[in-house]
Amino acid sequence: MVKSLRLEDYGELRKNPRIRPGRPFRFKCIRCDVCCGTGPNVHLSVFDVVRMAHYLDVDVVTFLHVYTNLIIAAHIPHIGLAGDVNGRCVFLGFDGEGRTYCKIYPARPMKCRLYPGLPIAPGHEELELDTKCPGLEEAAEGEESSVPTGLYRQYVEEMRMHYRFIFEEVVNKGRDPVDALYGVLRKLAEELKSGRLPDWADLDRLEKMGYT
Template sequence: MTHLYRKVSFGSKVNFECLMCGQCCSNGPNLGLTAFDILRIANYLGIEWRELRGKYIVAVIADLTAIPVLRDKGGGRCVFLENREGKAYCRIYPARPMRCRLYPFIPYSPSDNHTLYLDECCPGIKTDKTIEPPWNTLEKYNFEARIHYSKIYTLTFKKGFEPLEALEKSVEEIAALFSMESAKGKHLRQGSASQEQLYVPAS
């Protein structure tokens, strides 16, 4: 499928309503994840995050960077996509990745919280419902992406870890910090990356 994208600037509104058609979950390419996405999915499924490897998540190596992606069932269909009564159904919907939460809006840059692109191939944009783009979700996603790739970069290019080792260690470090804060009865919220204040809950 050829995708056409339209720039959406902060303050504008667009027509969109999810039709539960499953098109966005069925056409690939495989969706890139952050460590935060991985931890949320594992928590929702009630399993240790390492159990996701291979069965639900694989890693693609690009430019010495390991990028975790959701597996597909073939033909670009997400491993978590099911069909219930003729409607697309996501097995992990409450814990779906941030990129899924944003769609049909596509992030422009992790450093830009005021620009999105709209995938005009999504049937939902042809509805009459008018919405404000998900700027808060974009801000959360960009924050998590910056933390994730900053850790990957440091581990790979400054500490000499192999790509897959760097990916696993970055997930371990973020998981450890989240567990530590959860034990204190609170979640680390959005803040300076240098302070490693992590935003894990997506809701």
């Protein structure tokens, strides 16, 4: 029988260590498949969706249908990356030597760039470190990383804009949540294609911000 999560269990889950962006911690990615292979749990902002759809050269709504799970909770749409038949991220690949790689690496979502840093809330000054990541335990002395401060700021800004856009459409204008989401995505996709590349869509700029 599945045990319900109680408030005290949630307290246990919150015992992950916390770090500020820029603060070094012991870590080396060993390219296992724990993070990308244990379930479709990457929450996407509208900016993530438009960047990935553009990278794959597919329409934003098609991208939503094929690669994501959409949940409407309390009238607000929440977008999560879908899993394959094995429950792994749809974009997880394995090379000839069985090592993992991301098929959409240059356009991967912000939460993948921050991992094993887990944002607590947009605006919170710290992140949690996901202790399920073996790269934290297995890193040798001197193997360090940090959550880049500029990248975290960009993530926070995008999440604020994401919710502002959705709230404006759903709460203030009373639009259907799915129609509202489609509208926001199409507007951003048009912005991306019209003339100068917006900063948020510039994948080279994003890569220069670094990753954990």
